[in-house]
Amino acid sequence: MTVTDIIEISKKQCKIMIDNEFAFVLYKGELHLYKIKKGTEIAKEDYDKIINEVLVKRARLRAMNLLKSRAYTEKKLRDKLKAGHYPSSCIEDALAYVKSYGYIDDKKYTEDYLFYHGRELNRQQVFMKLKERGIAEETIRKAYEDFCQSGEAPDESELICKLLKKKRYDPAGDWESRQKIMRFLFSKGFTHDKIQETLSVYGKIDE
Numbered sequence: 001m002t003v004t005d006i007i008e009i010s011k012k013q014c015k016i017m018i019d020n021e022f023a024f025v026l027y028k029g030e031l032h033l034y035k036i037k038k039g040t041e042i043a044k045e046d047y048d049k050i051i052n053e054v055l056v057k058r059a060r061l062r063a064m065n066l067l068k069s070r071a072y073t074e075k076k077l078r079d080k081l082k083a084g085h086y087p088s089s090c091i092e093d094a095l096a097y098v099k100s101y102g103y104i105d106d107k108k109y110t111e112d113y114l115f116y117h118g119r120e121l122n123r124q125q126v127f128m129k130l131k132e133r134g135i136a137e138e139t140i141r142k143a144y145e146d147f148c149q150s151g152e153a154p155d156e157s158e159l160i161c162k163l164l165k166k167k168r169y170d171p172a173g174d175w176e177s178r179q180k181i182m183r184f185l186f187s188k189g190f191t192h193d194k195i196q197e198t199l200s201v202y203g204k205i206d207e
Helices: 028-033 044-069 074-083 088-100 106-120 123-132 137-149 156-166 175-187 192-201
Strands: 003-008 013-018 021-027
Touching: 013 028, 021 028, 021 044, 044 074, 044 088, 074 088, 106 123, 106 137, 123 137, 156 175, 156 192, 175 192
Parallel strands: none
Antiparallel strands: 003 013, 013 021
16 A cells, blocks of 8 residues: 555645545644655555544544534534545444444434424425435434324414515415415425415405
């Protein structure tokens, strides 16, 4: 294994390229420790030690420190570790490590998300936002079903009415204004039937 390049990425760290492929990131002081120089061979013993001892521990610590400040889904935590240039084997080890202690749990993350935000969002918005965070659709579906059964899920007509009031929609307005507000509500994830149903009674509720 030949060190084909050493690329500085900060005042303290460098990317190490081995056989023209990215291998890992090390602190500059570690280059001397492991005798890493451009154009030289790296001993397999040193390579294995860097991956399986130094970087495994570093990735686990990074994952733990990230989780101290906020909750992460498995996907988001993986993305964070990838951004830190950790080798894939170290990333998977770190994820398995924090999962073994229950520090990342996509099911619990979904339940917590619904508890704090579910009353403000319609079903499609919930699914969209949680999928963006890497939550599996089946996990979202089961949690949302439980959320609805608990009686905590919002009435979508009420959500639409709140948006109509916020937009100062006039039910006596012309066809164009009606079409515009319908497009807006559709973009928010409401179904055509629910929009039509709510618009048909909006403004008559208080009469």
